[in-house]
Amino acid sequence: xxxxxxxxxxxxxxxxxxxxxxSGMKALLFTKTAGFHHESIxxxxxxxxxxxxxxxxxxxxxxxxxxxxxxxxxKYDVVIFLSTTGDILNDExxxxxxxxxxxxxxxxxxxxxxxxxxxxxxxxxxxxxMFKIHxxxxxxxxxxxxxxxxxxxxxxxxxxWTDEWYEYQKPALSKNLHYLVSVxxxxxxxxxxxGDNEGKGMGDFHPIAWYQNYDGGRAFYTGLGHIGAIYKDQxxxxxxxxxxxxxxxxxxxx
Numbered sequence: 001x002x003x004x005x006x007x008x009x010x011x012x013x014x015x016x017x018x019x020x021x022x023s024g025m026k027a028l029l030f031t032k033t034a035g036f037h038h039e040s041i042x043x044x045x046x047x048x049x050x051x052x053x054x055x056x057x058x059x060x061x062x063x064x065x066x067x068x069x070x071x072x073x074x075k076y077d078v079v080i081f082l083s084t085t086g087d088i089l090n091d092e093x094x095x096x097x098x099x100x101x102x103x104x105x106x107x108x109x110x111x112x113x114x115x116x117x118x119x120x121x122x123x124x125x126x127x128x129x130m131f132k133i134h135x136x137x138x139x140x141x142x143x144x145x146x147x148x149x150x151x152x153x154x155x156x157x158x159x160x161w162t163d164e165w166y167e168y169q170k171p172a173l174s175k176n177l178h179y180l181v182s183v184x185x186x187x188x189x190x191x192x193x194x195g196d197n198e199g200k201g202m203g204d205f206h207p208i209a210w211y212q213n214y215d216g217g218r219a220f221y222t223g224l225g226h227i228g229a230i231y232k233d234q235x236x237x238x239x240x241x242x243x244x245x246x247x248x249x250x251x252x253x254x
Contacts, residue, residue, distance in 0.1 A: 025057035025248050028076045032063045034086030038112060040228035044082045047231030051241050057248075068093035070100075078106035078248035081113035083225065088116060098122055101217035106247030110240070111225035114166065126219045128177045128210055129168035137164045137226065140188035142208070145179045149211065150252030151242015152180065154235045164226035165190065167202055174212055181209040181222075181239075209239070211246065218247045 029048050031041050038044075045061060052059035066072065068089055073079070073096060089097065094117075101107060107126060115131040117123045124130050139162045144155045165183055167190065183206045190201030209222040220243035230236050246252045 025078070025245075026076050027052065027057060027059050027244060027248065028067065028073070028079045029059055029061045029082060030063070030067075030079060030084060031061070031082045032065060032084055032088045033112075034088050035115065036085050036112070038083040038085075038226065040111075040226060040231070041083050043228035043231045044110065044225065047237060048080065048082065048240075051237060051244070055241060055245075065089055065093055069096050073097065073100040073105070076100075076105070078108060078244055080108040080110065080244065081116065082110045083112040084116045085112050086116060087119070089120075094120055094123070098215075101126070101215055101219075104217055106218045106250075107214075107220070108240075108243050108247050109219070109221040111164075111166070111223060113221065114168065114223065122215075125173045126214050127221055128174045128212060128219070129170075129172050129207065129221075132167045132169045134164050134166050135188070135190055138162065138188045140165060141184040143182045143184055145182055145207070148254055149178075149180055149242060150245050151238045151240065154238050155181070158184075159235070161224070162227065163224050163230070165206075166208070166223045168207070168223075170202065174214070176212045176214070177207075177210045178212060179207045179210045181224075182206055183208045209243075211243065218250055220244075220247045 029045065031045060049059060065088065079100070109127055112131070114127050114129065118130060139160060142159045142161045144152065144157055147155065165188060185201045185206050208224060211218070211220040222239060222243060224230065224236060224239070242252065
């Protein structure tokens, strides 16, 4: 009995020490879907958990929306939307999240976060550009538009990459976007037909990752992340952590 009690106390101490070590930054990972559900969410959750362990920050993972209240959000430095889709928050929850950002909070959107809450104007402006359509998954060249951002250190000027290339609605909903990465449409086939919808690409400039200061807080978005294996790719994970770090702290830009 004494040995069992000692083991429980040791586990509690280890848990407490781990939480204390990462107390400098706290993140909420949110993966609720009300539309298409990406299979890669599972790998994405594992990947963000690995980032939390590697960089010693606290992480809570939720799919329930009751955390979106003033009380529920106030302990977090950053909220991460991982391939969320559709209408996921009610009016009260949306209002609480708006207050959170206005009070200096950070937001990170991954891939289908741009396919979320189209009727919530404040959210769409925070994302900056909303999803329109995508062609079949394929390989293309990425171009670095700005390397002066945390997590961009591994990116060469151009990089061959395989993903699902979102085409975004134009024009951009925010004029304050700082573009980090774009995709070269000449290096893949941007055409896709779904019923009456036809994707023709975005033209000479097709952004895929960006950030902005927004309404008192900070917002980072990357359209990469459709494929599960990407969440074990060091270049992408550095890119993602850089966005999380900047959105949470506002630091890292020289």
